[in-house]
Amino acid sequence: MERIGEYLVVRMLGEGGMGKVYEAEERLSKRKVALKVLRPELTKSEDGRRLFLNEMQILAHLEHPNVVRSLASFEADDQLVMVLEYLKGKTLREELNARGKLPWNEAVEIIAKMAGGLEVAHAQEPPIIHRDLKPENVMLTEGDAGAPAGLKVMDFGIAKVLAAAHATNTQSIGTLQYMSPEQIDARTIDARSDLYSLGLIFYELLAGKPPFSSASPRELLNMQCTASPAELDDDMRRGLPRGVENLLFQLLEKNPDARPESAAAIVEALSPFLSASTGDKRVTTGHGRKAKTETATETEASADDETEEEEQTAKPGVRSGDTLHSTPKPKPKKKVAPRPNDTVALVEKATIERELSTGRALVLIAGLSILAGVATYMVRAHARRSADSSAVVTATAETTTSTDTTGAR
Numbered sequence: 001m002e003r004i005g006e007y008l009v010v011r012m013l014g015e016g017g018m019g020k021v022y023e024a025e026e027r028l029s030k031r032k033v034a035l036k037v038l039r040p041e042l043t044k045s046e047d048g049r050r051l052f053l054n055e056m057q058i059l060a061h062l063e064h065p066n067v068v069r070s071l072a073s074f075e076a077d078d079q080l081v082m083v084l085e086y087l088k089g090k091t092l093r094e095e096l097n098a099r100g101k102l103p104w105n106e107a108v109e110i111i112a113k114m115a116g117g118l119e120v121a122h123a124q125e126p127p128i129i130h131r132d133l134k135p136e137n138v139m140l141t142e143g144d145a146g147a148p149a150g151l152k153v154m155d156f157g158i159a160k161v162l163a164a165a166h167a168t169n170t171q172s173i174g175t176l177q178y179m180s181p182e183q184i185d186a187r188t189i190d191a192r193s194d195l196y197s198l199g200l201i202f203y204e205l206l207a208g209k210p211p212f213s214s215a216s217p218r219e220l221l222n223m224q225c226t227a228s229p230a231e232l233d234d235d236m237r238r239g240l241p242r243g244v245e246n247l248l249f250q251l252l253e254k255n256p257d258a259r260p261e262s263a264a265a266i267v268e269a270l271s272p273f274l275s276a277s278t279g280d281k282r283v284t285t286g287h288g289r290k291a292k293t294e295t296a297t298e299t300e301a302s303a304d305d306e307t308e309e310e311e312q313t314a315k316p317g318v319r320s321g322d323t324l325h326s327t328p329k330p331k332p333k334k335k336v337a338p339r340p341n342d343t344v345a346l347v348e349k350a351t352i353e354r355e356l357s358t359g360r361a362l363v364l365i366a367g368l369s370i371l372a373g374v375a376t377y378m379v380r381a382h383a384r385r386s387a388d389s390s391a392v393v394t395a396t397a398e399t400t401t402s403t404d405t406t407g408a409r
Contacts, residue, residue, distance in 0.1 A: 003027075005076040007035055007083070016136065018158055023086065033071060036082040038158075043078050052080050055157035058128060066117035068139065068152040087152060088142045092201075093135035101208030104240045105273070111202045112270040113151040114138065118198070119263035121156060122191040129189060131159035133197035134178040135204070176217055177210050181225040181254050192256040195263065199251025203229060206236055211252065225254065244273055 002009040007024040014021050019038040026033060043049060056073030063069070072083040092110070096102075102110075114133075121128040130137075132155060139152040180196035182189050203211045211229035214220040229252050232245065247269050253259045260266050 004035055004037065004079070004081060005074055007033065009035070018155060032086045034084040034086045036084060038080045038082070040079075043075075043080060049075065049080060051160065055160060056082060058124065059156055062121060062124065062128065062156070064117050064120040066113045066151050066153060067121065067156070068154045084154075087139050089140050089149070091136055092138035092140060095140055096135055096204065096208070101236070102205050104206060104244060107202060107205035108244060108270050108273050110138075110151060110205060111198060112267060112274055114153055114198060114201070115263045115266040115270070117153045118191070118194055119267060122194070122263055127191055128156055129160070129191060130156050130194050130197075131183065131189070132175060132178070133194055133201065134175060135201060138201075176220050176224070177212065179221075179224060180256075182256060184221050184225055190256070191262065192259050195251055195259050195266065196253075196256075198263075198266070199248060199259075202248050202251060206240070206248070207232060241273055243269065 004022070004024065006027045008027055010023040010025060012020060012022050013034065019036055022035045022037070024033050024035045025031070038052070041048075053073060053075070056070055059070040060072070068087065069085040070082060071085060074081055074083075118130065121130065130153070133153070137153065137155045139154055141150045141152055176184075178197045178200050180189065180193040183193050200210060200212075212220060212223040212227060214223060229249065232240070237245065247260070247266065251259055251266075260269070
């Protein structure tokens with residue numbers, strides 16, 4: 001069995017632009033780990049080796065459920081090696097290749113988790129900027145023994161090491177598709193560069209393709225720096241909350257100052273839209289904040305109501321949650337509350353409630369107006385009758401007086 005340092009290699013897991021990745025076992029503890037043996041170019045530069053070891057020491061102290069843990073780093077036989085926690089699962093790139101675009105609520109959950117990991121990395125002193133966010137560097141993990149699936153952002157700091165080793169000309173087209181304009185222009189970059197890359201990934205999750213694509217690296221770089229992303233088509237926008245769409249295009253602003261100010265701001269903006277389909281598990285983002293989610297018990301309790309709603313709307317051309325409904329059955333029905341993430345249904349419910357309240361108010365006003373009119377009519381009629389009676393009495397009195405006077409004569 002091949003040996004690298006104090007680790008016994010079990011098998012090669014993959015090979016990419018950064019180097020080779022192996023499944024390995026720590027010789028003494030028998031702990032399963034992943035070894036990333038970086039490209040030989042890095043060993044040719046003293047600055048590259050020094051920066052690599054420095055970056056890995058910083059990452060060893062970076063703890064977050066959405067960031068792959070760096071357990072150790074060392075140099076052996078002229079090879080730079082990262083020891084990482086072993087993950088079971090697949091990359092986000094593999095998920096996109098298999099499924100194409102994802103439902104907006106799944107995309108929101110992925111981006112929120114990525115932003116949570118970025119928030120903690122960017123909060124380090126000095127800030128840790130990823131510089132190479134892309135679907136290939138995001139792992140969708142499988143849970144053990146019924147544990148929920150998760151997400152891990154990988155390869156923090158590697159692009160910085162490559163740049164120091166004068167290897168930037170080896171960047172692939174896939175990487176260029178996720179670079180920020182300021183990074184392309186070799187300007188000073190900060191955490192907002194990662195946010196632009198996050199926006200590019202977000203767009204691809206929703207549309208099934210990157211916003212900018214070209215076989216020519218020069219044209220692709222020009223598009224990243226100057227072109228506006230295409231609007232989402234009607235099919236992509238169906239059911240997509242306006243707040244999510246606005247955030248997406250804010251992330252893709254060419255000017256860093258026009259983007260959200262931080263990964264924490266992204267986490268905050270997406271929190272209301274996070275999926276509750278994960279039961280009573282909370283999506284942890286940032287510094288331990290918990291997004292509002294629905295518990296498994298609440299989800300089960302509403303399942304019967306949702307089924308009844310779907311049966312009532314089961315006719316051609318009408319989906320559950322639309323405003324059109326089939327004729328209700330005579331039997332009493334339970335009121336169906338809109339699902340937490342069904343923004344359209346929530347708006348429609350609020351509108352209906354406002355319309356009902358307005359209708360009741362109009363009926364009340366009309367009733368009061370009619371009563372006031374009837375009362376006014378009755379008062380005036382009584383007044384007229386009183387006046388007529390007085391006139392008759394007066395006339396009679398005058399006639400009597402006239403008769404008496406005539407008799408006296």
